[in-house]
Amino acid sequence: MPHGRKKRKNKRRIVVSSTQQIKIIILQLVVLYLLFFEAGCSVTSVKKTAYDNNGFHFENIHLPHIPDSTFYIYNPTGRYSVYYDTIHRQAAWVAYILTSGDVKSKNYSRKNKFIVDNLIVEKGWPYSTTHDYTKTGYDRGHLLPSADRTIDQKENDATFVMSNISPQHPTLNRKIWNALEQDIRKIALKYDSLYIVTGPDLNLVMERIGKNEVSVTERFFKTLLVKCDGEYHTVSFVIPNNSDISGTHWDYICTVREAEQLLGYDFFHNLPVSLQEKIETAFDIKVWTP
Numbered sequence: 278m279p280h281g282r283k284k285r286k287n288k289r290r291i292v293v294s295s296t297q298q299i300k301i302i303i304l305q306l307v308v309l310y311l312l313f314f315e316a317g318c319s320v321t322s323v324k325k326t327a328y329d330n331n332g333f334h335f336e337n338i339h340l341p342h343i344p345d346s347t348f349y350i351y352n353p354t355g356r357y358s359v360y361y362d363t364i365h366r367q368a369a370w371v372a373y374i375l376t377s378g379d380v381k382s383k384n385y386s387r388k389n390k391f392i393v394d395n396l397i398v399e400k401g402w403p404y405s406t407t408h409d410y411t412k413t414g415y416d417r418g419h420l421l422p423s424a425d426r427t428i429d430q431k432e433n434d435a436t437f438v439m440s441n442i443s444p445q446h447p448t449l450n451r452k453i454w455n456a457l458e459q460d461i462r463k464i465a466l467k468y469d470s471l472y473i474v475t476g477p478d479l480n481l482v483m484e485r486i487g488k489n490e491v492s493v494t495e496r497f498f499k500t501l502l503v504k505c506d507g508e509y510h511t512v513s514f515v516i517p518n519n520s521d522i523s524g525t526h527w528d529y530i531c532t533v534r535e536a537e538q539l540l541g542y543d544f545f546h547n548l549p550v551s552l553q554e555k556i557e558t559a560f561d562i563k564v565w566t567p
Contacts, residue, residue, distance in 0.1 A: 304374035317507045334348035338502065339472035340371050342543035348458050357421045360399065362479055366405040369444050370476035370542070371420040373423040383387030385433040387423055394440040405439045409487025418445030418497075422458045443477045444486060444493045447522045457499060457514060457526040460516050463567035464503070466552055478515070478540055494518055500533055500544050502556075505564060509552060512560040515539055530565075 305437045339554045340358060343349050348369075350359045357373035391407035400402060410417050420441050426432040435441075445454065465471045477494035484493050500513045513536035516522065533544050545553065 296390055329373055337547040338545055339374055344547040352435055355426055355432050359440050363402045365479050366403050366489050367441055370474050372474045373421050375425050375471045377466045377469045380462045380465050382428045385427050385430045391437045394438045405489050407490045409489050409491045415436040415444035416450040417442045417449050418450045448519050448522050453526050455523055460567045463508050468503045468505055475499040510557050510564045511556045512565050530558055
């Protein structure tokens, strides 16, 4: 009898184990189906919006090499990426995509309301405020221009977040920099989409301003990538940040490779190395003529 009960007990265990295995298999199939379905939706969403849930473009070609992802921030409302520098209280660079649709739409009114970046505050990092610029002689210079985010009011307001702002001399901000931004919008209308990286050269700091000691750089850069007729093209502009700027932004044009050497960045590093070598060492001025 004990032996018989033992056999029945073992048999019951085998039945329970089999049932559990079947449940596990079914559960795994359900999970795989959901993952596959979600992935399919994600691809559709990426193709539609150009960004995934983390703010990365599906090709990632608009982002420079990121040495420490801790300081990478994505602003979903403004549709732009920030690599933040805690020492200098501003972005080392801002990367975004500008489309012809962005340029054509005008469903907003510029409010000029500069606000603290709550994403920076929540992380406990040092940050700048609009008051740091008061009576300093420097403008609150946009990295992603306000006029590049005009589909609705919220995304335009998102360009006034202080992590998108750097101290610029009025001669730069209101003249050459503004003219460059206007030409870039014309180029976006010409080609539909531009990949843009822009920012201050924080290797060359002249002074600090405000209570939060925001760094003022000696120069700013913009680097552009476009795909035209199946071919990629790049160009960069590196422009001084002072009152003695002469000429136009075309006088400060250079190759991406030259900009990388000056700034210490690796732009568009997700493209094949052979392609980078081809498109970053030269530029075709005709491609970049508005």
